[in-house]
Amino acid sequence: MTLRQSALSAPVTVDIVRRHVLKEDTFGRHLGIEIETVGPGRCTAVMPLTEHTLNGLGVIHGGALFALADVAFGGAANSHGIVALNITSSINFVAAGKSGPLRAEARELRRAEKLGHYEVQIFDGNGGLLAVFRAAAYYRGDLLPGVPAPTA
């Protein structure tokens, strides 16, 4: 059994992923981002809309939307218990958002041994689609802290 397969079936809890992605993530905490749910290859994250998340035009800042998407991606990509690193991301801003809270829903498109591909949709407080984010993850090979090592 490979490390990947056993880690997949390892008891990876929401708390383990949340702790890894957000607890020490001072950037995410600084912006008030929270992880709501984590499932295999999936994650939902939310962020309040404050004056700190606006740009000079009073519209939600593209950097803030990207940050929220990146956390949701992190939750989904790390949901198998293997440390995932973001290597490339792109984001399309499809509407100017003005209502909060913001919600990001990440899902896995495909995952192989070392690489995975993810898509995140970001919605405003009214459920309107604000942005679509795509990212590729590289799986470093080590496990998240708290995930039991596979038994050989």
Place this chain on the structure above:
Amino acid sequence: MNAVSPDCCELTRRHFNTHDTFAVHLGIEMTVVRPGYAEAVMPLDAAHKNGVGLAHGGAIFALADVAFGGASNSTGEVALGIVSSINYMAPGKVGPLRAEAQELQRSKKVGHYEVRIFDGNGRLLAVCRATAYYRGDLLPGVPPKEQAASA
């Protein structure tokens, strides 16, 4: 491209440093704005790090996005980011981080920009490409175009 006055670039620079509350919140400072070009810097503090103590991908993007905003708004015309992509090439360990944004092409309604992000040692951390849409209005405080008056 229309001639851009240095005053206009300075106005854009100050607009970001005072009105972009997200950038201010992250300690990002727009240091240079020239026609089609901008530089921004960001400290690398606890607030900019991820769970493994490295510069957060979101923070790196935020810095790139602000520099892109400086370059794309350098004419004083309001530019909105519509598509961005970023490639992460090295982990950010040494601050402050610095972003240089350069205009690649600009037409009336659309412009294309490239941003390079460096760590405190000058090492390339990431490259971002972004596309701006020009809505048609001007940043607050920017005087209307001179050619409109002389036309």
